[in-house]
Structure formats: structure tokens, C-alpha cells
Amino acid sequence: MSITEILFWFLTVLALGGAVLVVASRNPVYSILWLIVVFFAISGHYILLNAQFLSIVNIIVYAGAIMVLFLFVVMLMNLNAESEPPRRNNLIFASLVSGCSLMLVIIGALRSSEEFIKSNKVLAGGEAGLIKVLGKTLFNEYVIPFEISSVLFLSAMIGAVVIARKEQ
Amino acid sequence: MEIKWYIGLAVALFCIGVTGVLTRRNAIIVFMCIELMLNAVNLLLVAFSKMHALAAPATADFVTRASEAQVFVFFIMVVAAAEVSVGLAIIVMLYRNTHSVDVNFLNRLKN
Numbered sequence: 001m002s003i004t005e006i007l008f009w010f011l012t013v014l015a016l017g018g019a020v021l022v023v024a025s026r027n028p029v030y031s032i033l034w035l036i037v038v039f040f041a042i043s044g045h046y047i048l049l050n051a052q053f054l055s056i057v058n059i060i061v062y063a064g065a066i067m068v069l070f071l072f073v074v075m076l077m078n079l080n081a082e083s084e085p086p087r088r089n090n091l092i093f094a095s096l097v098s099g100c101s102l103m104l105v106i107i108g109a110l111r112s113s114e115e116f117i118k119s120n121k122v123l124a125g126g127e128a129g130l131i132k133v134l135g136k137t138l139f140n141e142y143v144i145p146f147e148i149s150s151v152l153f154l155s156a157m158i159g160a161v162v163i164a165r166k167e168q
Numbered sequence: 169m170e171i172k173w174y175i176g177l178a179v180a181l182f183c184i185g186v187t188g189v190l191t192r193r194n195a196i197i198v199f200m201c202i203e204l205m206l207n208a209v210n211l212l213l214v215a216f217s218k219m220h221a222l223a224a225p226a227t228a229d230f231v232t233r234a235s236e237a238q239v240f241v242f243f244i245m246v247v248a249a250a251e252v253s254v255g256l257a258i259i260v261m262l263y264r265n266t267h268s269v270d271v272n273f274l275n276r277l278k279n
Contacts, residue, residue, distance in 0.1 A: 008169055012177050019181055019204055023188035028196055035200050038181075042207050045177075048169075049218050054210075054241055061245050066203070066252050073256050074196060077263050092191055099187030106179050110172075121170050121219070128221050128234035129214070137235045138242070149246045156250035160257040166264075 007048060015041035028074050032067055039063045051129030174215035181208035195259050195269040199252075206248050210241045 018038040025031045039062045046055035127133050138146060181204060188201030217237030259269060266273045 005169065008173070012173075015177065016180055016184070019184040022197070022200060022204065023184060023191060028194060031197050031200060035204070038204065039207065042211055045211055046214060049214055051214050051218075051238055054214060054238055057242065057245060058207075058210075061249055062203070062207070066249060069252060069256055070196065070200065073260060077260070077269070095187055095190030098190060099183045102186055103179055103183040106183075107176070110175060110179075128217060129238055133235045134238055134242075137239050141236075142239050142243075145243060149243065152246070152250050156253050160253045163254065164257040164260045 004048060007044070011041045011044040011048070014038075015045070029071070032070050032074065035070075036063050036067050039067070046129075049129065053129060053131045053134050171215060171219050174212060178208045178212035178215070181205075181211070193270050193272055195262065195271050198271060199255055199259070203248065203252070206244065210244055213237050213241050213244075 015038050018034045018041060021034040022031045022038065025034060039058060043055040043058045043063070046052075046058060185201040185205035185208065188204070189198050192198055192201070214237065217234050220237070221234040262274075263269055
């Protein structure tokens with residue numbers, strides 16, 4: 001087992017365990033902290049795939065900005081008490097069954113393309129994820145979507161302010 | 169590393185997110201599970217771009233082609249950030265009106 005495989009399995013266990021604990025934690029603050037662990041594990045996966053730019057953006061945007069926003073909202077509304085009434089057991093069981101059967105359906109559909117899955121490997125190195133290549137692609141071919149996304153951000157900002165404003 | 173392990177990881181993360189959306193009633197945790205699903209899809213897009221990079225010859229034009237998937241992941245992150253800000257504003261407004269973030273309070277349009 002090479003060092004890459006050991007790291008891959010470590011990060012996979014970390015991501016899946018963190019994801020299960022996000023769903024299972026009673027306290028929303030613990031859920032948020034486990035989600036940060038999941039995002040760091042996914043950033044580690046990006047580094048293993050040599051997608052350096054995306055791993056840094058993932059840490060800055062998701063673990064840095066979005067999760068701080070979630071923590072702010074939870075603490076502002078004082079939701080860190082375990083206030084959620086327990087759901088009926090058969091409903092939990094039903095959603096577990098439907099989640100597992102969705103996974104079975106997707107994996108079963110993928111098994112029909114067995115040759116594709118068995119013959120293809122993922123390149124560990126490669127230049128495709130470096131900032132230089134990505135920047136050239138972004139500013140040569142995708143410069144209009146890039147500029148439009150700034151309008152999207154502006155409208156999201158104005159929308160958030162308008163929605164969260166107190167009624168006069 | 170073979171592509172099937174990446175597919176399996178992304179599918180498992182996505183299904184955990186789906187189960188969370190179905191199980192939990194706290195609106196914030198439902199929202200976090202949606203973020204989890206978005207991240208699973210992002211991871212699979214990056215893995216497929218790397219698989220594509222291995223399958224085809226490494227010409228100069230091809231490197232740009234392979235990095236296009238990662239540009240799309242970048243745009244997904246942009247949209248997710250905008251979505252989170254608006255969604256959390258909606259949750260704050262919901263809490264202000266009902267003093268709860270339980271999604272079961274939102275069935276008022278029923279009947």
C-alpha cells in the first residue's frame with residue numbers, strides 16, 4: 001500500500017465519519033464542527049488529486065466563510081440547546097431505508113458500466129489543477145460567466161439584507 | 169487510485185446528505201446536508217477531470233480542456249456561497265416570525 005492510498009483511505013474514513021456525525025449530532029453546533037472536519041477531508045482529497053487551487057478555495061470559502069456564517073446564525077439565535085423534539089422512530093427508519101436504497105440504485109446503475117469503471121484510473125499528478133492553468137482557462141474562455149457571477153453575488157447580498165431586515 | 173473508489177465515496181457522501189435532509193427537522197441542519205451533497209458532487213467532478221486527463225494525450229490544448237471541469241467546480245462554489253447567504257437570511261426571518269427553526273412549522277400553506 002503506497003502512501004497515497006493510505007492517505008486516501010484515511011481521508012475517506014474521516015469524510016464519511018464526519019458526515020454521519022453531522023446528521024446524527026443532536027446539538028447544531030457539533031454538527032457544524034463536524035461539517036468543518038468533512039470540508040477539510042475533502043480539501044485533502046483535492047490535494048491528493050493535485051487540484052491545489054480548489055483545495056485552498058474550499059478551505060477559504062467553505063470552512064472559512066460559510067461555516068462561520070452558520071455558526072454566527074446558530075449562536076445569534078441561541079439554538080445550541082438541544083431543542084429539537086425527537087422524531088418518531090418509524091420515520092427515521094423510513095428515511096434511512098430510502099437513503100440506503102438510493103445508494104443501492106446508483107451503485108447498481110454504475111455496475112452496468114463495469115468496463116468503464118474498471119479500466120479508468122485517476123491521474124495523481126498532472127497540470128490541470130494548478131493556479132496558472134486554471135487562471136488561463138477562467139480568464140480566456142469563461143470571463144463572461146466570471147463577471148456575471150459578480151452580479152450574482154451583488155444580488156445575493158442585497159437579497160440577504162432585504163430578507164433579514166426587521167419590518168418597520 | 170481507481171475511479172470507482174472516488175465514485176463510491178461521492179455516492180456515499182451524497183446519500184448521507186439525502187438521509188440527513190429526510191431525517192432532521194432543524195432547518196439549519198437540513199441546509200448543511202445540502203452543502204454536503206454539493207461537496208460530494210464537486211469531489212466527483214474533480215476526480216472525473218483527473219481521469220479525463222489521464223485518458224487523453226497531454227497536449228497543450230488538452231490541459232485547458234481538463235481544467236474546465238475544475239472551473240465548473242469553482243462556479244459551483246460561487247453559487248453555493250450566494251445560496252448560503254440568502255438561505256441563512258430566510259432562516260433568520262423564519263426564526264423571527266415563528267421562534268423556531270423546525271421545518272414542520274412550515275406546513276401552514278397546507279389545508
